[in-house]
Amino acid sequence: DAGVIQSPRHEVTEMGQEVTLRCKPISGHDYLFWYRQTMMRGLELLIYFNNNVPIDDSGMPEDRFSAKMPNASFSTLKIQPSEPRDSAVYFCASSPDRNQPQHFGDGTRLSIL
């Protein structure tokens, strides 16, 4: 079975540029989560969706961050404009329901120069 698929795996761009990270959850999973991992702050939940609807975006750091889920099989996390402090590994995860384990993608390693 295909797991959670994220793209790109690596992204290097200059500050000020728009960055779009993509995620395809596991088919049939109703919950989708976006996390950010840094050495300083560990794993932080940014936002999560239930049935394509954003439920809690309190972890989104600033208005420069936005996330969408236009359908059950696709989500994007966008940063515009990007800044060097946004450099991190961004993970997408999905789960079948709120009481089932979350399954993680391999992440996108983002470097903002």
Next chain:
Amino acid sequence: GEDVEQSLFLSVREGDSSVINCTYTDSSSTYLYWYKQEPGAGLQLLTYIFSNMDMKQDQRLTVLLNKKDKHLSLRIADTQTGDSAIYFCAESIGSWGKLQFGAGTQVVVTP
């Protein structure tokens, strides 16, 4: 607020048992999880335990839960070099299944 604490580092000799400890704060957590992260990879679910259980065993892995002390542990029997990784403890919080992760324990297995 919620906080999950783990020791940051564990060194273990190949063939020995590893024990990774975790304390959590939300007594209403329904599930507690252990994830493994290898370098450059995502988080792999290892095992999880429901809060009404005291112990769960899965091959070389044993999870112990002490709800009174809010203490969770993961024992890896016969530790192998492939077990070298960062191990994250996580608790489910709230009604929507949000996960609160610890900082991770780096396990290094030496020959």
